[in-house]
Amino acid sequence: MRLALTMLWRDWRGGELRLLAWSVVIAVAAVTSVAWLAERVAGATEARAADLLAADRAVETTEPLPEAWVKRAREHGLETGRTAVFPSVVINGERTQLVSVKAVTPGYPLRGKLRTRARPSGDERVTTEVPEIGRVWVAARLLTVLDLAVGDTIELGDSALKIARVISVEPDRGGFVDNIAPRVMMNQADLAATGLIGEGSRVRYKLLLAGEQERLVAFTQQLRSEQGNRVEIETPTGDRPGVSEVVSKARRFLGLAALLTVVVAGVAVLLTVRHYAERQTTGVAVMRALGATRRRLTQLFIGKLLWLGVIAGMLGSVLGFALHLVMLWFVADLLGDALPAPGLTPLATGWLTAIAALLGFALPTLIRLRDVPPMRVLRRSLGQGLFRGLTPVLVAAGVVLALMAWQARDWWLTLIVFAAVAATLVVLAAVAAGVVAGLRWLTRASGKRLLWFTGLTRRPWTAVIQIVAVGIGLMSLFLLGVVRGDLLETWRDRIPDDAPNQFLVNIQPDQLDGVRSLLADDGIDAEFRPMARARLTGLNGEAISADDYRDSEARDLLTREFNLSWAEAPRTGNEVVTGNWWSGDDPAPQISLEEGFAERLGFEVGDTLTFAVAGREITAEVTNLRSVQWDSFKVNFFVLVSPGTLDDMPMTYLTSFYLPPERDALIAELVEDYPSVTPVDVAAILRTVRTIMDQGVRVVELMSLLTLVAGMLVLMAALQITGERRRFETALLRALGATGKRVRRLLRYELLLIGALAGLMSATIATIAGVFAADLLFDLHYPWRPWILLAGTVTGMATVWSAGTWAARAYYRVSPMTLLRQGHD
């Protein structure tokens, strides 16, 4: 092992293996950065399963919790606490902010820790109390947005409450929800006085429970059998979709993105190690002649690789750690400040990747060295074709597949991604090979030698590999940087300037006229839609529940209440795609479903659905499916029923309209007059969502940058392979009187051509992907702009030229004399 390390050091000193080492470092950095990011983000959200509920179990309803339930829970020997959560608005001057109010009873949270600060910048401490009567605790963001300070008073409905503390960590809340609706926490004793709670308001009441498992089960089961679907029992293991699921999806996606870097870096490893092995052949023959056995040599090679893996794994992990800090900084807003300390597992992940990459990509080639015939010391031609053959490539593909499965933890996904990556590589390679073949033909056909093509056409395979490797990196950059931006632009362009940007929800029937005229005073002619909160309870006469579905979004649709409305005729932006819309004279209750909703839940025309609305049941047949143009920002519903079906049900109204920015004050006025009406600023929410997306995208962009770096390494590896020949050609040319300048110019042509091809191809493929995505996924028309291709070409040329010139700088420093004396192998 000592000798292996010594020899590794000698190789390194001699400039061998440097690219190989860097490739491993980059691959490890990609994998470890994701591992650390995922570990810490997951730690911040997922690990506290019980905390996320703030209880061992919770009972959720949309009606106020009967006092009797609390008493009964206590009789069962359970600790209890209650929360009521609903959206509302806080006003300061003309500024309004949608908030999420949470009214709590003493004892909250039963599990997990609530952390607060006296001032936004003050020390954080674990709080065991809840806000006193007349006081609120708020998220720091609310203070920023509304320019408030601790000690100020805010109005919540009819009550004026004083801001006493700032909430920094709330157990049962994911960090990023606060961006849309910051938390305002109050004492439940103050709730009634606000006047915000009324018929049809969107309050979610929770009874928090803590205690022994059997008692919890006994109590909740009893409640379940009494109340049926009207209560929802939540457990900490949480089949609830949500933050943890988003995190795990993001983790898998990033993990696979990191593997793209590993694949490209792996190509660099394959190339460099083969070159290295070829250069070692004579040396190994000498060692064998000197008495080294095959076993000894095998040990030496494996030893070298293991050492290299340990060292490169360490360096890569350090780089990965630094990268994960940058990524965390990108997404800091989404996380809140409850990040756990970094663990050591990613370090193991890094080493494992390094060792896997080296043993998978390098060893199959290197190990063949032990078969070098010792006779080679006397006859050069022996042991020549030792490194031909597909085995190393096949082993490498196997290792990549295994690494992918490990990252994705899902065989199907692995196979799909593997196939997609392979297909992309094949397409890129086929196009590159086609172009190179074309150039070859051109140089031949034109008779005279097109000097600047010769570099490419003399080494067609190296050229293809270089183009593909750089192309992959550039392509992911273009996809994320340009195409994604374009798609968003296009989408935004399609939304008319006067598309509704404000929603008003929770308007009581008796407030309808007042709100309508207030808006009309400002010249806004808004349409109001009735709605009721409903829960889906039955399909074709049988009870239906979340347990019948595996898909998390479907489960969510069944556990949460959703909005139900009625309509006489389809609204603009709604189009019946299956079945028929009801006619005025058919008295039977009927249902119209949005097609995506129906598909998700597997409902079809002809099915009979049962809904629970305010404690009553409505059963009706689905007679048609609609497509809905959601991005019109008009009020739309998943489920519509025919007129009359909802008669006598408690209804509220909602509306959407365009509010010019300068008339923001209207909302403040409106909320002042009608405290229970909740305004929702869609534009602000979209901005927030966009910011969140942008932050996520920046993380992925960083990943693609790593892929590009790996692509550069492949480029350099290919230059190194051709380096020997190049050196010799250069020396010859110079000995024949060509100036150094002229020789450099030839290389420059070659690099620029490779860069141009890689850039042009990746920009084209990214654009085509954009066109398909726009058409198939988003129903948009992607703007085809030639400048992207030009920009791609130029970017490719610039990157390849700079990396290539740097890698090849050594060839031109040496005098022709030295070069010729060294000869070429």
Added chain:
Amino acid sequence: MNDSSTPALQAEALSMHFSSPQGTIRLLASLELSIAAGESVAILGTSGSGKSTLLGLLAGLDLPTSGRVSLAGYDMTAMGEDERAQLRAGRVGFVFQAFHLLPGLTALENVMLPGELAGSDGVRAAATQALERVGLGARAGHYPAQLSGGEQQRAAMARAIVSQPSVLFADEPTGNLDHATGGYVIDQLFEMNRIDGMTLVLVTHDPTLAARCQRVLQLEDGVLVASAP
């Protein structure tokens, strides 16, 4: 087994055939050779007569088509590749026509290589000593590319003698060097043969060099014929 009665090297009925597109090439045909310990033998022959092939077989680098080769009494043709390697280790030294110094290693490290591979102790001291013996002590830290042809040959010599082998094989040891440059190393070789009793097997096409050996053999049509010294 290394007493004076056992030949240092013995070849019996040694044949080597290669199949080529033009048919079978019979390079060596039932060749017989016995070299006593401490002897110096030159093998002369035209280019392509099979000198290098014979040397390789004598050193156990390759196996003959038929016949036997024994090194210090051990029948190498009955051994596997790795056993032969172990037999060679420390017992056999080489000077090649192309020197074959490892380009990434300094002169000293090149000379240390055999000892390192064998896992012996005091490798560095022995290597330094060997370099001094060939007069290259001052250039121990230089890489092969920084050495002249003659110096490279001396480094190769030092590597060949560092483990104090009992047999030294040299294939065109002067390579493309002129007489004056190559001469010093050749003198060293014969001195070691005389003083240390190291068996010397020398392949060359240079009759003057061959003439310095105790025995000169000519490889002709696959067999060795004695030639007047």
